[in-house]
Amino acid sequence: MNPGPSILLVEDNPMDVDLTLRAFGRRHLTNRVDVARDGEEALACLARWEGGEAPPAVVLLDLKLPRVDGLEVLRRLRASEAGKAVPVVVLTTSGENVDVRRAYELGANSYIIKPVNFEKFVEVAAQIELYWTVLNARPTA
Amino acid sequence: MATTRFNASLRIAEAAGMFVALAGVVVLGGWALGSDYVTSVNPDWMPTMPLTAVTFVLAGTSLFLLPRGTVGQGGPVQRLSALVLGAAVAAVGVWRLALHALGASSPWDTLGFTPPPGEDFMPVLTALGLALAGAALVVTARRVLHPPAQVAAALLLVLGWLGLARYLYGGDTSGVPFLMSMPAALLFAVLGVGLIFARPEGGFVQIWNSDTAGAILLRRLLPTAFLVPVLVGWLRLMGERAGWYGLETGLAVFAMSNVIVFASIAWRTGARLHREDLRRREAEGAVAMERDFSNALIDGLPGVFYLYNREGRFLRWNRNFERVSGLSASEMLRIHPLEVIAAADQARVRERIEEVFTRGVSDVEAAFRAKDGTETPYFFTGIRVEFRGESCLAGVGIDIAERVRAEERVRELNADLERRVAARTAELEAKNRELETFTYSVSHDLKAPLRGIDGYSRLLEEEHQERLDEEGRRFVRAVRQASQQMGQLIDDLLAYSQVERREVRLAPVDPREVLASLPEICREEIRERGVELVVDLPDARARADAQALTQVLRNLVDNAVKFSSAAQAPRVEVGGRVEDDRYLLWVRDNGIGFDMKFAERIFDIFQRLHRVEEYPGTGVGLAIVRKAVERMGGRVRAEGEPGRGATFTVELLHQP
Numbered sequence: 001m002n003p004g005p006s007i008l009l010v011e012d013n014p015m016d017v018d019l020t021l022r023a024f025g026r027r028h029l030t031n032r033v034d035v036a037r038d039g040e041e042a043l044a045c046l047a048r049w050e051g052g053e054a055p056p057a058v059v060l061l062d063l064k065l066p067r068v069d070g071l072e073v074l075r076r077l078r079a080s081e082a083g084k085a086v087p088v089v090v091l092t093t094s095g096e097n098v099d100v101r102r103a104y105e106l107g108a109n110s111y112i113i114k115p116v117n118f119e120k121f122v123e124v125a126a127q128i129e130l131y132w133t134v135l136n137a138r139p140t141a
Numbered sequence: 142m143a144t145t146r147f148n149a150s151l152r153i154a155e156a157a158g159m160f161v162a163l164a165g166v167v168v169l170g171g172w173a174l175g176s177d178y179v180t181s182v183n184p185d186w187m188p189t190m191p192l193t194a195v196t197f198v199l200a201g202t203s204l205f206l207l208p209r210g211t212v213g214q215g216g217p218v219q220r221l222s223a224l225v226l227g228a229a230v231a232a233v234g235v236w237r238l239a240l241h242a243l244g245a246s247s248p249w250d251t252l253g254f255t256p257p258p259g260e261d262f263m264p265v266l267t268a269l270g271l272a273l274a275g276a277a278l279v280v281t282a283r284r285v286l287h288p289p290a291q292v293a294a295a296l297l298l299v300l301g302w303l304g305l306a307r308y309l310y311g312g313d314t315s316g317v318p319f320l321m322s323m324p325a326a327l328l329f330a331v332l333g334v335g336l337i338f339a340r341p342e343g344g345f346v347q348i349w350n351s352d353t354a355g356a357i358l359l360r361r362l363l364p365t366a367f368l369v370p371v372l373v374g375w376l377r378l379m380g381e382r383a384g385w386y387g388l389e390t391g392l393a394v395f396a397m398s399n400v401i402v403f404a405s406i407a408w409r410t411g412a413r414l415h416r417e418d419l420r421r422r423e424a425e426g427a428v429a430m431e432r433d434f435s436n437a438l439i440d441g442l443p444g445v446f447y448l449y450n451r452e453g454r455f456l457r458w459n460r461n462f463e464r465v466s467g468l469s470a471s472e473m474l475r476i477h478p479l480e481v482i483a484a485a486d487q488a489r490v491r492e493r494i495e496e497v498f499t500r501g502v503s504d505v506e507a508a509f510r511a512k513d514g515t516e517t518p519y520f521f522t523g524i525r526v527e528f529r530g531e532s533c534l535a536g537v538g539i540d541i542a543e544r545v546r547a548e549e550r551v552r553e554l555n556a557d558l559e560r561r562v563a564a565r566t567a568e569l570e571a572k573n574r575e576l577e578t579f580t581y582s583v584s585h586d587l588k589a590p591l592r593g594i595d596g597y598s599r600l601l602e603e604e605h606q607e608r609l610d611e612e613g614r615r616f617v618r619a620v621r622q623a624s625q626q627m628g629q630l631i632d633d634l635l636a637y638s639q640v641e642r643r644e645v646r647l648a649p650v651d652p653r654e655v656l657a658s659l660p661e662i663c664r665e666e667i668r669e670r671g672v673e674l675v676v677d678l679p680d681a682r683a684r685a686d687a688q689a690l691t692q693v694l695r696n697l698v699d700n701a702v703k704f705s706s707a708a709q710a711p712r713v714e715v716g717g718r719v720e721d722d723r724y725l726l727w728v729r730d731n732g733i734g735f736d737m738k739f740a741e742r743i744f745d746i747f748q749r750l751h752r753v754e755e756y757p758g759t760g761v762g763l764a765i766v767r768k769a770v771e772r773m774g775g776r777v778r779a780e781g782e783p784g785r786g787a788t789f790t791v792e793l794l795h796q797p
Contacts, residue, residue, distance in 0.1 A: 015593040022600065064586075093588040095635070096580075116592050116628035118599040 005057035005133050006032040010042040010073065011091075012065050019118070020060070020091075023125035031057070031133050039068025049082040056086065058132035061108075063092040063099060071102055078107040085139065087132060146350040150341035151208040157335025161328050162201025168194035168324055172254045180256075182323040186308065189322040190263045191252035196233045196271050197328050203227045203278045204332065207339045210282060224282040231275025237268035267321045270300050270329045277336050291344040294336035301330025306371050310378055354414045361410050365402065373398045444519075444539040445509070450531050451498060453477040465540075467512035478534075483508035483516045490521070497523040497534050509538060518545045573642065580638045587631055595624040626759075633761035637746065640692065640768045647773060649796040650685040652717060652726055653678045655694055663695060672702050672711040679717055683724035684794040689769040693777075696762040697728040697789050703756055704787065705732030724795040729788040734781040743779050766791075 007024075011017050017035055024033055034056065036042040042061075049055045059077070063070035070090065077083035089110040090103045100111050112128070115121050168189050171179025180188035203226035210220030240247050250263045273293050280290035304326025321329075337345055348356055377395040380386055386394070439446040439459040445466075446459040455473050463469065466481050482490045486507035496503040502524045508516040523536035598620045601609075609617065656676060667674055683690070698713065705711040708731050717726040735743065735750055742748050746764035763779075770777045770791050781787030 013589055013593075015596075016589060019592065019596040022596075093592075098577075114588075114592060116588055116595055117625060118592070118596040121592065121596065 005138070006034055006054075007129070007133065008034045008036060008042070008045060008056040008059045010036045010039070010059060010065065010070070011062045012038050013062075016062070016114075019121065020125060023118075023122045024129055026122050026126070031129060039065045039070070039073045042073045043068065043076060046077060046080055046083050049086075050080065055082065057136070057138060058128070059086055059088045060091045060128070061088055063090060063094060063103070071099075071106060074103065074106045074108060087136065087138075089128060089132065091128075147341045150338040150346050150350060154208050154335045154339035155205050157331050157338070158201045158204030158207070160201070161332050161335070162198050162205060164324060164328055164331075165194045165197035165199075165201060168197070172252075180322075180324070182308075187260045187264075187320060187322050188256050189324045190250045190256070190261075190267070191254050192233070192247075192250045193263055193267055193271070193322070193325055195252070196230055197325075197332075199226045199233075200230045200271070200274050200278060200332060201328075203230065203282070204335045204339065207278070207281060220282055224279060227275050227278025227282055229275070231272055231279055234268050234270070234272025234275050237263050238265070238272055241265050241268060264320050266300070266304070267325050270297060270321070270325070273297050273300070274329070274332050274336075281336060281339055286340055286343040288344065290340075291337060294333045295345070296333075297329050297336065298333030301326045301328070301333055302367065302371075305330060306374075309371065309375050354417050357413065357417070358410050362406060365406055369402045370399055373402070442537055444537045446535075446537055447478065448526070448528060448533055448535045449478050450528075450533045453479070456528060456533060465509065465511060465517070472512075481510055483510045493521075494523065494534060497525050497536075498532060501525045506541065509540075518542050576638070577642065580635060580642075583631060583635065588628065591624050591628055591631070595621055595628075598624070630759045630761075633759045633765075636692075637761050637765050637768065640689065640765050640772065643688070645686045645689060645772045647684050647686060649682040650687050650690055651682050652690065652694070652724075655687065655690050656715060658691065659695055659698065663698065667698075667702055667713075670702060670706045670711065672705060672713055674698075675712065675714045677714070677716045678726075679719060681717075681719045681724060682796040683726070684796045685773050685775075686769075689773055690793075693766050693769045693791060694726075694728070696766050697791075700762055700789070701728050701730035701732070701787075703732075703758070704734075705730035708732055708786075719795050722795050724793045725790055726793065727788055727790040729786065731786040734783050734785045734787050735779070736783055737781065740779050740781070744777070763789075 009017065009020055011020065017037075021033060021035075024031070034045070036045055042059075042065075061070050061074060065073070068076075070092070074088060074090075077086065077088065084107075087109045088107070089112060090108045091112050091114060092099070093114050095113045103111050112124060115124060168180055169191060171177075172191050172194070177184040177188065203223045206219045206223040206226070210217070210223045237247065237250075246262060251261055255261075274297055277290045277293035277297065280287050280293070304321045304323070308323045308326065341347060341350055349359055350356065373395055376398075377391045380394070381388065381391045439457065440461070442459055442461065445462040446457070447455065447462060448457040449455045455476070455478070458473055463473065466473075468476065468481075478494070479487050479491060486505075490505055490507050493503040493505040502522075504520065504522045506518065506520050509519040510516050518541050519538045520541045521536060521538040523534045526533050526535045528535075598617045602614065602617045602621070606614070653676070656678070694715070698715070701713040702711075705713055710731075712731050714729045715727070716729065717724065719725075733751075739750055743750065744763050744767040747760040748764070749758065749760040766789070767777050770793075773793060775791060775793040777789065777791045779787060779789050
């Protein structure tokens, strides 16, 4: 089976990383999931895409990150040539209206609030993966 | 009175002129008929020459026309005619005088008639009188009034009088050069009087006509002075000629008679003048009193008083004005009103002064500048008044320094208050930002570990089931339940703080539309629980914030559905009505109700009346309702009875 397009998860909380990976694992899909532990690591990925590496099918971006926060990462992504067309889904705990509006203003493609309930979270993960890696069409390199 | 006398004077002049002219005509008639009685009055006396008679006709006509041509309603025709006729009279007089001086005779004096020899020429005195009369007529006919004309007229009167007196005393025939006929003497006298009265706007008659004491004296004394001595002299002469007494006695009687007559007239006139004087003094006293009163009044004014004319010359002011301005009375007379106004205010004050003269009244606030340069805020008023026949400005200025200082203080206090409010607002805004950061942290940081707890307990339950016994599995379930509940609690708290922080915009809102927009998930729950939802709302709108009202209605309906579901036939009713200026909206259920002693506490946050196992919830829903309603400026109250349901009433403003 060919591995599907990759997913970049930007998330600092190790527990959340673990749970997200498990949630994706539940559906036994084959997409590779890369993890950036903070904003700087996420921007390092951007540098690699600029170097020629294929960008992921979707970036799952938390907002509250150490060093460089999620909204700043989004802004830099959208300002760069390699990152401006990459789908970004904000996946965060905050449902604050300011955050939602700001994220869309900076060019987020979607905004999803992480449910506390694990079953619901698994469901959300499955929908994200299905939608962004299978249903959603991307430009070819 | 004065006008009547004035006009009467003109009539006298006219009458005199007419009399002289007619008399001249009569004398000519006498010549024609050959009647001595007409031409000489007494056949023994000398006759009036025909030329003299003609000249008197001219002079009389001129005098008759004079008043109309000069001061009356006549025009230039009358005036010019009077002038020409007068000139003709003068010419005749001067021509005859010149012939007398040359010792020549005139063939024209008789005009063809034949008077007795020796009496067939115009005497020198008559020629002189005619020249005088002509000159007086010419000068009087001019527009401007000349005193010499009056003097000439008076001389004419004296001349005529002298001639008349002679005839009265018998008409002696000696001293031929001074003779003149009796009619000529009479007509000269009349002409003199007429000329004097012809211009009453000046000269003797102006005084004669006035109301002064001197005029009264003149009017009484003058006629007597002219008539009495002549008459008394005639009586004396008659008595002497009759041989009743000698020369000395006659003179004594003459003198005594004059003394008696003049003394009595002088006494009566003096007494009258005395009374007039007393009256005048009384009037002056009243005027002085009036002046003292107005001085006391304006000096007693609390501010400065001023009265000045259009040119800006001060006519009256009070002592306060001198005190405040530091100007002396003589300086006041020299300055312009704007000189006591601060330079910066002068333009404005000038405008207001102009306004007083054009519109009648105005006022202005301006700084009063004293001589030493000190400036004091004043409030000036001004009204237009008529004073001594001209438009003036009268007004009062009040010192408003105290008021201006008070206003300044109020302004300062306001500015200070504004500063403090601004500082406080900034403080509150900072607090608000802090609170937002806090809630953000709550939503983000508190939920993340909770998700971990739930996620891992779920994984434990699923993936390590075989290693847990029944009790272990029960513990894991309890952990998950607790974390779910905590998640709910955090969400509710966020919603509560959201209501607190969100901006509220009041607008007309129809509660029916709000109710219709409740999420489907709500309706589903209502259906699932078998609750009958009855909506009965009026066709009206409330003043509310749509989003806040949505939250209120949703929470109240949720609440009602939750607590009525245990009833036999659960029923939730949403109703409303307009009462005065209010819109009352209520949600009623037939559920378990509550004890009225909890009616207030029921809205407190985290306040629960039932155990979680019975009715799940966090105790935040009703707190959100109260907070949202209060933020819309409304009120909410709860009524209930245990086992018989509850009613929650929201009171909002009605939007007409």
